[in-house]
Amino acid sequence: MLEGSRGELGKRIIDPGDQKLLRHLIATMGSLQDETLRILFLDGIGRLIADEQVQRGTVHQLVIYPRPIFRRAxxxxxxxxxxxxxxxxxxxxxxxxxxxxxxxxxxxxxxxDIEIVEHIVVTNSECRRIMKSRPRPNTTAKSAGQHLRDSASDRSSSEQARTDQALANARRAVRRRLLRQQLFGSPEILGEPAWDMLVELFIHECEDKPISTGSLCGAVERPLSSAMRVLQKLCDAELIYRAEDPSDGRRQFVRLAPSVAHRLHAYFSEGGET
Structure with a gap:
């Protein structure tokens, strides 16, 4: 379907309500004998990247599997x-x-962080948009007023907003890593345990939550012995350091080196991983 779609649709931003698009879908899908799922993949400004048939069912039903959809995306x-x-x-x-x-x-x-713009149902005479009347989710950041802080450590609203945004972006990076593993499996192939540790530490420090060596090693989906070796390499590189737990001499916390924390803050404030 791709070549025809590029000729019909590829020179402008795709609008799911565009009558030319809907006529094109009716012409190319309206007479199919079996239920078929087709995906229009779009770039950051809504132009067509690819047009693919990803799943096919029977005359009565189509079972949709998320994994191949988001893998292709x-x-x-x-x-x-x-x-x-x-x-x-x-x-x-x-x-x-x-x-x-x-x-x-x-x-x-x-x-x-992939937007589903619309889900269109096609017959030989019309199209229906499932999401047309659905309100868009509110993605506005929550008010910084929800943070309770001692006045001695109070920061400017702009600095707090940057930290909130950096924390949100770091959390999103972790969610994307976990979902990549769910979609594709094999964390050994996809994972970057040293980076994952730094991100986990950054999130915990933004939340003012200490994290122990054991908890940090358990957060990276690796055997404990492998994770401990990675942690030691980060310590040797002076990117992180261990600190004794004052209430339990058997436990150690892990902290980011100040310069690393500053660089991660700048990285995630600008968006980080996309």
Whole structure:
């Protein structure tokens, strides 16, 4: 479908309500005999990257599997996507199964920072947009007033906002790592344990929560012996350091070196991993 779509759609930003797009979908999918899932993968400004048929069902139903959808989205480095599937019955009314599947996919996509722009149902005569009337999620940062701090350590609102944004971006990086492992498996192939440790430490320090050596090693999805070797390498490189727990001499906490904490703050304040 890609070549035809690029000719029809590839020169402008894709709008799911565009009548030219909807006519194109009716012409190319409206007469299919079996339910078929098609994905329009879009770049950061909404232009078409790829147009692919990813799953096919029967005349009566289509089982949607999230893994191949988001695997392809990440392979294309897509910022957003439009789901399209047909109803061979000729009735474009979204079924309850369509609505449930859409909600599930939207939830996964948010964690991956991939926007599902729309889910369109196509027949031989019309298109229905499942998400047209759904309100967009509020992504505005929560008020800094929720943070309670001693006045002696109070910071300017702009500095606090940057820290809040850096923390949110770091958390998102962790969620993306976990979801990559769920989608593709094999953390040994995809993981970067030293970086994962630094991000975990950064999050804990932003939250003013100490983290022990054992907890940090357990956060990186590696055998304990391997994780301990990584931790020691970071200590040897003076990127992190150990500190004794004053209440328990058997336990050690781990902290970022101040210069590393400063650089991570700058990195995640600017967006970090996307």
């Amino acid at each position: 990440m392979e294309h480095n897509a910022a957003s996507l439009i789901l399209v599937h047909n109803h061979p019955s000729g009735d474009a009314t979204p079924s309850e199964e369509d609505l449930i599947a859409t909600r599930a996919l939207v939830q996964i996509s948010r964690s991956l």
